[in-house]
Amino acid sequence: MIKIFIVEDEIIAAESLTVDLENLGYEVVGKANSGEKALQQINKTNPDLVLMDINIQGEINGITLTEELTKTHSIPVVYLTAYADQETLSRALKTSPFGYIVKPYKREDLASSIIIALQKYKEIEHIKSQIIEQREKLNFISKFDEVTQLPNQLSLVENFNAILEVFYQQLTYQKEFNQNDLPQLIPIFYLNFNRFKLIRDELGQDVGNMLLKALVKRLKVNLSQETIITRLQGDDFALIIPPIESKQIAIDLAKMLLEKITPPFIYKNQEIYIDFLIGITFYPLQGQNIDELLYKAKETIRHLEKIGENQYEVYSPALHKYTAKQISLEAQLHHALERNELELYYQPKVNIKTSKIIGSEALLRWNHPEEKFISPSIFIPLAEEIGLIETIGEWVLNKACQQFLFLQKKYKNDLQIAVKLSARQFNQDLLEHKILKIIAYHCFNPSLLELELTESLLINNPKVASKKLNKLKSAGVKISIDDFGTGYSSMSYIKDFNFDTLKIDRCFIKDINNNNTNATITKSLIDMAHQLNLEVVAEGVEIEPELAFLHKNNCDFYQGYLFSRPLPFRQFEELLVNNI
Ligand code: C2E
Numbered sequence: 001m002i003k004i005f006i007v008e009d010e011i012i013a014a015e016s017l018t019v020d021l022e023n024l025g026y027e028v029v030g031k032a033n034s035g036e037k038a039l040q041q042i043n044k045t046n047p048d049l050v051l052m053d054i055n056i057q058g059e060i061n062g063i064t065l066t067e068e069l070t071k072t073h074s075i076p077v078v079y080l081t082a083y084a085d086q087e088t089l090s091r092a093l094k095t096s097p098f099g100y101i102v103k104p105y106k107r108e109d110l111a112s113s114i115i116i117a118l119q120k121y122k123e124i125e126h127i128k129s130q131i132i133e134q135r136e137k138l139n140f141i142s143k144f145d146e147v148t149q150l151p152n153q154l155s156l157v158e159n160f161n162a163i164l165e166v167f168y169q170q171l172t173y174q175k176e177f178n179q180n181d182l183p184q185l186i187p188i189f190y191l192n193f194n195r196f197k198l199i200r201d202e203l204g205q206d207v208g209n210m211l212l213k214a215l216v217k218r219l220k221v222n223l224s225q226e227t228i229i230t231r232l233q234g235d236d237f238a239l240i241i242p243p244i245e246s247k248q249i250a251i252d253l254a255k256m257l258l259e260k261i262t263p264p265f266i267y268k269n270q271e272i273y274i275d276f277l278i279g280i281t282f283y284p285l286q287g288q289n290i291d292e293l294l295y296k297a298k299e300t301i302r303h304l305e306k307i308g309e310n311q312y313e314v315y316s317p318a319l320h321k322y323t324a325k326q327i328s329l330e331a332q333l334h335h336a337l338e339r340n341e342l343e344l345y346y347q348p349k350v351n352i353k354t355s356k357i358i359g360s361e362a363l364l365r366w367n368h369p370e371e372k373f374i375s376p377s378i379f380i381p382l383a384e385e386i387g388l389i390e391t392i393g394e395w396v397l398n399k400a401c402q403q404f405l406f407l408q409k410k411y412k413n414d415l416q417i418a419v420k421l422s423a424r425q426f427n428q429d430l431l432e433h434k435i436l437k438i439i440a441y442h443c444f445n446p447s448l449l450e451l452e453l454t455e456s457l458l459i460n461n462p463k464v465a466s467k468k469l470n471k472l473k474s475a476g477v478k479i480s481i482d483d484f485g486t487g488y489s490s491m492s493y494i495k496d497f498n499f500d501t502l503k504i505d506r507c508f509i510k511d512i513n514n515n516n517t518n519a520t521i522t523k524s525l526i527d528m529a530h531q532l533n534l535e536v537v538a539e540g541v542e543i544e545p546e547l548a549f550l551h552k553n554n555c556d557f558y559q560g561y562l563f564s565r566p567l568p569f570r571q572f573e574e575l576l577v578n579n580i
């Protein structure tokens, strides 16, 4: 039954009103003749509607009482008053009443006014609840990430400040502390999937999302509940780790985390390998606020991206300087091609048995106007990052074809050239067509071109990789696997991909005559490659005993400072002429 409260100073009027209301089917839950009493009783009786006289006893009138009431309660008020003057009406209107009945009232008017008031109230409440719901939803959407249900970037400052509050509260329980020498630190991890974008582009958004969710699951299982995991954007996550006593604890945690999250993800019976990078900063050592801490942790990652897979690193200012320098390098690299600053050097590849040059590896050099030497290990990853690698890669291939065609015609018609392809270069769309187009343009014999790839670039998406490679192979192009032994070194890949050449990385050749481990590895690599009909090139041969070992163990070819450093074209030509 609907409960009504009556505020009325005249007892008789209140009584007759009660009878009328009860006849209409309402329950009168209370009556008061003053504002003070009314406030008390309304709190207790919790009515659905209040019929409000304006001229009442006590300090406040009905209009002021309504104002008070609406501050704390959501109850519709209908005025029932003998005042019909304009001034009272306009004061009453300011309280947004649900009705205004002038006494003496007709029963029908009372009945319809109450029905309309209750209906209007119901509608308004419905709209209000919809607004609240929507606001909550918006709040959730704006603070949480839809895919992973994790807090997002917008919630970061709030969450971090909440953590800081607890952090300092707990510290004050401990002894006196000094801001520069806190007994505890808060580690911030910036976590990033290396190459996630490539995988997502290749396999689609849904698989990308599935991977993100799977990663979050692994993170949650391996981190304490107090860790705040935030998805920043794309494949970037921020982890706020609960306070620790020493940096080493955070480093151990990063190591453990990398171990736990790197096993391949399974999708449709296919293994997907993802590399992770973690950049680490500590509050308050590297910053006072979360933005600065994250910015520096991210810078650390940018540096790691150049080093490789599944790495973590703690921020250091030296690294930061390096990055600032790198930003200016980026700008200059954009102009390097136009300004003719790029050049190919050639390192001879030599037949171990005959000591004859059979070809060369092309190695890129940047003749930077100010810096003396910038290693390609620095500017190639930079070119990948800023999207220049495709242009640079095409330039390298064109240049190498052009210069070697010249040498083949003039001196040695079976002289081979090996060109290196980096990961992003290999993953570009229609790479195989672009390469074949360049070869055709120069009328270059495809079987004298060897493309050097590293394993890591095949492992993420073996199907697509093998399609590309088959296309190139069926056109006659040779494929070699470079830096073998340093990456995943999976023999099954070697078999599946049907490579032509295996290049043993320099680190295994070093001191091979003295170092038993290197000797054993190299020997077995040579044997295995030969069983699979691959030719073997040893990289980085620097001294005579290394070469002797390789000779004894049937390695086919070698490169290295012992025979020659990479040389500019003219010098390579001279060397070639003297070697024929
Ligand atoms: P990489 O493919 O492993 O190249 C071999 C590196 O070892 C070259 O360094 C070469 O100069 C060096 N090297 C050769 N013989 C010896 C030796 O006897 N001892 C020692 N200590 N080092 C030797 P470089 O030219 O600085 O190139 C570094 C890396 O840059 C290359 O590693 C390759 O990954 C990349 N790179 C160079 N040119 C290109 C290019 O045209 N395209 C792509 N995508 N990457 C390139």
Ligand code: MG
Pocket: 482, 483, 503, 539
């Ligand atoms: Mg190499």
